[in-house]
Amino acid sequence: MKSPRPYSPQNGPRAQSLTERRKAATQLDIARAACELFAEHGPDGTTAEDIAHRAGVALRTFYRYFRNKQEAVAPLLAGGGDEWRDLLAEEEPGTPLAEALERAVTRSLTGPVAVSEGLNWTRGLLRASEADPALRAVWYRVNQDSEERLVPVIARLTGPEADPLAVRLLAAAATDAIRVSLEVWSTTEAPPQGPGSPSELALRALRELTRGMAVLGTGDA
Template identity: 85%
Template sequence: MRSPRPYSPQAGPGAQSLTERRKAATQLDIARAACELFAAHGPDGTTAEDIAHRAGVALRTFYRYFRNKQEAVAPLLAGGGDEWRALLAEEHPGTPLSEALERAVTRSLTGPVAVAEGLEWTRGLLRASVDDPALRAVWYRVNQDSEEDLAPILTRLAGPTADPLRIRLLAAAATDAIRVSLEVWSTTDAPASGPGSPAELAVRSLRELTRGMSILSGS
């Protein structure tokens, strides 16, 4: 799921510059404001001006980062996907892919930030998207971006001889497992953890969608 993300930027050689961190922080402030207003008034009852005012930025700043009000929530929607791919990237090459995927998915969907903030915001946005095609389009684009970013990580874990087609299929299956689980969970009042939670649904979906994939066993 690439929606700025509600997680801390990574340290190390690939860490963001101060300017990039400030930009990401501003985007996230705008995204949170948009989410709060969508929850209170719906997308139709919210304007870009409303979001900019709630976020404490000028309208021109809003449009510097986002084309429209629906696009403003992309950083929140993408945050979970960023997190789970980062966790998957920590796995060692040669680790059975089924284990690595389930571990990363579970960790990302049960982390304190995800449970306290990210998942409930995602549920609200997915509910709002039912009657808003533009908001649904943002959700689908975020998932497509996440799938494309996932493939190189899977390739590294599977090894250089892995079949590119199987890698792409696994990336699609893993991304859809999380996407569908969040969509189903958003239609319920199930908690963010425990039975019926996104983590439980995602692992179930991942097993269903990847059952029989030879790449998971290394063959």
């Protein structure tokens, strides 16, 4: 996945209502507060009360949106997947799928917001998750959700004749390529761009995982 720029209320296939945008903005404020506090004190040294106070919301508001402190970071972790699915959805049906996937991954992982903020948040959270199973579970759930949402995007690009199994496998492979690349990158001191960056690693992983999949030929002359 991934990963990522922070969630933007304007992203997605349909316009959101004012109430939905306000809800998304509040969730993102809480997520940023949680990330800041996790970076400063670690998950064990941070409480839901701390996060609510930093975000400027009541504790009951925190629990209206999140069951626990670890889940509060989900909007930030999910932002990258939202971004790259939107970019992939911009591709025209019939476009060679390998090209479309690589273009969307590169754009999402090298955009100004991803480089300046999103990737740094992700790196910090992945490092913190090594000692926090609950935080790690949130990361895996976010990636699973992203994979499921990716299926109809790929199905649209490949057309009705594509094998549903191949479409599902490709969605899983593409999601895992980004997820694993971000996990590997987070253990290094490599910068967000250039050698060893998430975009470079993700392209390598994507090519390895999808090599030889027949559905990738869709749209080729």
